[in-house]
Amino acid sequence: MHLLVVATLGVVATAAVAPVLLAADGAPAPDDHAPPPRGTTRGIVVVLGVIAGCTAFGEGAVTDWGALHLQEVGASPALAAAGYACFSLAMACGRLAGNGLVHAYGPTRVVTGGATAAAVGALAVAAVPDVEVVLAGFVLIGLGLANVFPIAIARAGAHAGAGGVALASTVGYTGLLGGPPLLGIVAEEVGLPVAFAAVASLAALAAALAAPALGGGEGVLRAARAALQRHTAQLGVLYSQLTGPAGDRRPYPGLEALAT
Secondary structure (H helix, E strand, O other), rough: HHHHHHHHHHHHHHHHHHHHHHHHOOOOOOOOOOOOOHHHHHHHHEEEHHHHHHHHHHHHHHHHHHHHHHHOOOHHHHHHHHHHHHHHHHHHHHOOOOHHHHHHHHHHHHHHHHHHHHHOOOOHHHHHHHHHHHHHHHHHHHHHHHHHHHHHHHHHHHHHHHHHHHHHHHHEEEEHHHHHHHHHHHHHOOHHHHHHHHHHHHHHHHHHHHHHHHHOHHHHHHHHHHHHHHHHHHHOOOOOOHHOOOOOOOOOOOHHHOOO
């Protein structure tokens, strides 16, 4: 009966929005002239994909293992299923509020604050074997992670167009695909609480990467790349001096000034 009601509502909703979707499909798509991501831009896009992957890892963990963890701490099957519902509802509410939050605080603060909140929620899930605390932790994870993935992918598109979106999404979705099986392996060895501690660690990593990736990190990477190229060139000159012809070889290249 449940599936029949949901299917009926889905068909009604689809019929209601079909005219709008069909009209949008006929509109000309905007041209994307952004070049494929290369060099420093590619590095920024990959970092943004890692941030998205940390988010997807946490989402996959709660989706696939949250109900089992709730049952392990004493929840009934019905309440365990409600845990996923609480997480999904929290994430939906967070995304509905995301546009206003980004306009009010900026994407960097939203991602940093959200990932930090998700890390706190995952730590509560891992550390406190209490049904109410675990449910609250799932809600906090859902609220915290709600806007991290969309902001990271949108920023990748701003950096490198469709190619950036494709690259960041490919990196990001590895967390969703690989996270739950990895958590299962960890849970089998050391238990689900430790597995959810990994969710907290990756959420904290996303928070740490947010500022350099969203707030001027491209300039930092360019400076680091220029410094690496400069030092590589210096090492090349030094190598040529040490291995050149005997007449041109200097025993202590770079230290000639000390001889005077």
